Amino acid sequence: MVSATVQKISTLQSFTDRITSREARVGIVGLGYVGLPLTLLFSAEKLRVTGFDIDRTKVDTLNAGNSYIWRIESEHIASARAHGFTATDDFTAIAEMDAILICVPTPLTEHHVPDLSYVQATIDAIAPHLHDGQLLVLESTTYPGTTEEIIVTTIEKAGRRVLRGTDLEDELNGIMVAFSPEREDPGNMETPRREVPKVIGGCDVRATAAAEALYQSIFTQTVAVSSPAAAEMTKLLENIYRAVNIAMVNEMKQLCMRMGIDIWEVINAAATKPFGFQAFYPGPGIGGHCIPVDPFYLTWKAQEYGFPTRFIQLAGEINEQMPTFVMRQVARALNFRGIATKGAKVLVLGVAYKRDVDDLRESPSLTIIELLQGLDVEVSYNDPFFPTVGHGRKYDLHMTSVPLDDLSIYDCVLIATDHSAYDYDRIVEESKLVVDTRNATRGIVSDKIIRC
Ligand SMILES: NC(=O)c1ccc[n+]([C@@H]2O[C@H](COP(=O)([O-])OP(=O)(O)OC[C@H]3O[C@@H](n4cnc5c(N)ncnc54)[C@H](O)[C@@H]3O)[C@@H](O)[C@H]2O)c1
Structure with missing residues (x-):
């Protein structure tokens, strides 16, 4: 019989193996200024991407092999399509993904209060389709605590387990959750996107390790921090500095x-x-x-x-x-x-x-x-x-x-x-x-x- 520890290590191992062998499927939720370029990066590395968006016009445009963002040429969408990229507004396909990245808007309300309704609606739609062994990463910019307070809480309310703890010994199997801020700089033609280091903070070491394995397929450097909150605060520090x-x-x-x-x-x-x-x-x-x-x-x-x-x-x-x-x-x-x-x-x-x-x-x-x-x-x-x-x-x-x-x-x-x-x-x-x-x-x- 395989020991529990070996089983847990093998969960992470099988995730990283699927990334390395390019069998892993990546789901990107929100095909906007952040989600679409990310889709193209994964596709270029031969990872099969499914894009999820509630905007039917974007879904249809992308499935027709066309771009709707000026600086992204349609030929890149067509090439991603040839590598298996498809867009959908049907969230049941979330169950088939190895990794799911959330890139939905995080605006302010009229009263300058964070509007997390898009993030909440997204995780509400996703949670029923999640299962053990998947990696879920929030990329939307937000205040420290969001990943734990909104993402993890909603997943747990839906009756799923999120992996916690600091080493491989202390938990059973579950969903790996992390936050990784987006550092897209629109219009910047000088710094290739893959050269921008990717900061990652997981809810536990397995989530961080899985996210690093995923992002290392498209970024030359990943930077692990100790928690989702540290990663969330990193992004805010960068933007507040500006x-x-x-x-x-x-x-x-x-x-x-x-x-x-x-x-x-x-x-x-x-x-x-x-x-x-x-x-x-x-x-x-x-x-x-x-x-x-x-x-x-x-x-x-x-x-x-x-x-x-x-x-x-x-x-x-x-x-x-x-x-x-x-x-x-x-x-x-x-x-x-x-x-x-x-x-x-x-x-x-x-x-x-x-x-x-x-x-x-x-x-x-x-x-x-x-x-x-x-x-x-x-x-x-x-x-x-x-x-x-x-x-x-x-x-x-x-x-x-x-x-x-x-x-x-x-x-x-x-x-x-x-x-x-x-x-x-x-x-x-x-x-x-x-x-x-x-x-x-x-x-x-x-x-x-x-x-x-
Ligand atoms: N645009 C940038 O340069 C940039 C840079 C860094 C970080 N960010 C952050 O990234 C996040 C996304 O920004 P963006 O510029 O890509 O936004 P965007 O508006 O261009 O794209 C968001 C997409 O999410 C879709 N969407 C909304 N609700 C959804 C839902 N419930 N399910 C599925 N799809 C849904 C929208 O239809 C849209 O296509 C924000 O938090 C933003 O702050 C943006």
């Missing part, structure tokens, strides 16, 4: 403008220091799914411990008022040219939240457009990634991107997003006035440019 430093340079920028100093020149000079300084750049505000959102997950959780997260709050305040600052700079620039804001024609270049991405989430450009419209400015926009902008959680614009034919018809051109497709020399040459929030016009000398 939010705080961006707020700091946004504040410095405003002071520099008053002092007649070019903040960009200062940052570039400071960045020559080979240690102790990392360059962060000012802008019109922060956007995307992560930086404006994630820090407040920690603020919310910290309240449970009676602990005020003052850096996060202050950074949030500064970053959130940047669109208003930009709106005032446009109004001021028009005023100096004797043009009333009411009826002035302003063209906003770029509505995506950052350069060369087809993502509008939390984009400061949308807030700036609404603020300018509030001053009765006639606002148009251009964005090669967004032919139209309709209605979203925080905006209601219903606008169409205008062609960049005759820029001289605008009283002001506002560079809100520095897409690389724009010809900035031409923009400055043909415009009457340019307000540049991204230093996109660096190197161009013209008294038409106001950098802010």
Whole structure:
């Protein structure tokens, strides 16, 4: 008879063997900006992936071999399909997976409170189909404690066992659960995704070991931490570090403008220091799914411990008022040219939240457009990634991107997003006035440019 210990070791062993032999099946829940690239990485390593998503349109598009994200080419989806990738909204197939990775949204509610309804709905749908020996990893960014409090609790309520304990001796068989934060950097073409180390924190050593075996098939380095909470906090530290430093340079920028100093020149000079300084750049505000959102997950959780997260709050305040600052700079620039804001024609270049991405989430450009419209400015926009902008959680614009034919018809051109497709020399040459929030016009000398 095989001893219990050997049996437990063999559970992990058989999991890792199935990864090595490429027999393992990987389920990715949430085929968005995170889940889809992850799908392609596993597929490229010949692991068979099933994608689960409640959005039927995405499921159908992907099954037809097409992409719906600009920077992912359809040929990569078609190639993944050829390696067995299939998308579905039927969660019964979860039972056939060796590993299941959850990549669903974690936004804030209107009251800046974590909205874990997507995570909860996902684990509610998955839990009835889970069985011993499977690995379940939460990848969605969230506050420390979520994996234990929501994922593990729901699995246990469904009558399943989650592996616990610190060594192989102390538990029977069960489901291996871990948290592993996503470090996707949209639009970053310089760092290959597989070169970004993957942090993993399992509920016990077997979960961590299984997750390391899985991720080592697609990442060159894994970094194990002692618990899911440590992994959850790692991701928040990274994003709070960014939010705080961006707020700091946004504040410095405003002071520099008053002092007649070019903040960009200062940052570039400071960045020559080979240690102790990392360059962060000012802008019109922060956007995307992560930086404006994630820090407040920690603020919310910290309240449970009676602990005020003052850096996060202050950074949030500064970053959130940047669109208003930009709106005032446009109004001021028009005023100096004797043009009333009411009826002035302003063209906003770029509505995506950052350069060369087809993502509008939390984009400061949308807030700036609404603020300018509030001053009765006639606002148009251009964005090669967004032919139209309709209605979203925080905006209601219903606008169409205008062609960049005759820029001289605008009283002001506002560079809100520095897409690389724009010809900035031409923009400055043909415009009457340019307000540049991204230093996109660096190197161009013209008294038409106001950098802010
Ligand atoms: N986008 C990024 O660059 C990025 C980077 C790091 C971390 N993250 C984090 O990763 C997570 C996912 O972000 P994203 O940008 O991929 O979101 P996304 O909105 O692009 O994709 C999420 C997908 O999940 C699907 N979904 C929602 N509820 C579901 C359910 N119950 N079952 C199955 N599918 C469901 C949606 O239809 C959508 O396709 C978030 O927690 C986010 O904070 C995102």
